[in-house]
Amino acid sequence: MMMVLPLVVRIERTSPPQRTDALEAAAMAVLGLLADPGEWAGEVEVWESTGRIRKVVRRARGAEWERAIALPGRTIVHRSAEVRVHPPVPLDDWPRDLARLQVSGTQLDDTAEYGEPAGVPVLWENPALEMSAGKAMAQAGHSAQLAWWATSERDRRAWQAGGLAVAVRPSPDFGKLADSGLPVVRDAGFTEIAPGSATFVADAPWLRS
DSSP: OEEEEEEEEOOOOOOOOOOOHHHHHHHHHHHHHHHGGGGGGGHHHHHTTTTTTOOOEEOOOOHHHHHHHHOOOOEEEEEEEEEEEEEOTTOOOOOHHHHHHHOOOOOOOOOOOOOOSSOOOOOEOTTOOOOOOOHHHHHHHHHHHHHHHSSOHHHHHHHHHTTOOOOEOOOOOHHHHTTSSSSSEOOOOOSOOOOTTTEEEEEOOOHOO
């Protein structure tokens, strides 16, 4: 059975989030669920056991967002972004209020400036690929998940103590990073980009050791 992790990003007409904030929030939402699945441990275990960690990002505003947050899940508020992660569901059996939300229309921009990341794992984005914010959010979530899987229990505890923070940045040396042995996300090619495209590389000191 194909399982998928639903993520919903709040995009109000007059106050959309910064793109980087939304990507980081999505990654942190995924990490929070992996670190502490709570009552959804069974669903998370089934989803991870398939080896296909598919994620779908939908957008919501106004009453749509209110219906989304009324469903089981957790909301991450990260600077300008609000992202809701819901427990994994079968691909063909979404809750109705989530299934009605749009996948398209997640074009976001950065009007703020982001400096060099310091002291947190970095999810490096491939700047050569054109991805909607929704697609990139899912890919950032994949990257965070690969990093989590590659992290020892000791380093996981330290990461959790820091709030599971991450930074998302484009990398001018993406090809070199992708060949460095760090965790690389290669897209399945369901939407937007070609199968096998390298989208993100997860980087942290403990992943380099």
